Amino acid sequence: MEENKIPTYYQLVYAVTRLIPKGRVTTYGAIADFLALGSSRMTGWALNQQRGDVPAHRVVNRKGELSGRHRFATPTLMQELLEYEGVKVEDAKVVDFDQLFWSPAAELGDDWEFLG
DNA sequence: CATCTGACAGACG
DNA sequence: TCGTCTGCCAGAT
DSSP: OOOOOOOOHHHHHHHHHHTSOTTOBEEHHHHHHHHTOSOHHHHHHHHHTOOSSSOGGGEEOTTOBOTTGGGSSSTTHHHHHHHHTTOOEETTEETTHHHHBOOHHHHHTTOOGGGO
């Protein structure tokens, strides 16, 4: 068995976030539920400590709103990054959010190979 | 050690 | 549909 170097939940959040396909988005709650963090707020906290190598711009709240845009270098960076990937954003909200939503639980299922 | 806040989400009226 | 309250956990003061 691999070392039980169980990454902290922060790292788990980063790992899942990196798996979000370009041009797709997911929610804090979806990640929290998938990782069984017990609280969707933990996802936000984890991303708040994010180092910059994580596509946190692909994580929005359940309404599809870019609630974390102010945590980026500039308030518009999050939207710009999304639009650059083909995700339309209007009034701080993802257009066709329901259609672009990427569920880690549904896409990854029981496959935790992404942990390495 | 007590209290508040936060990149959320669900329940209620 | 909207505003408000509560639960959740960790970090800051």
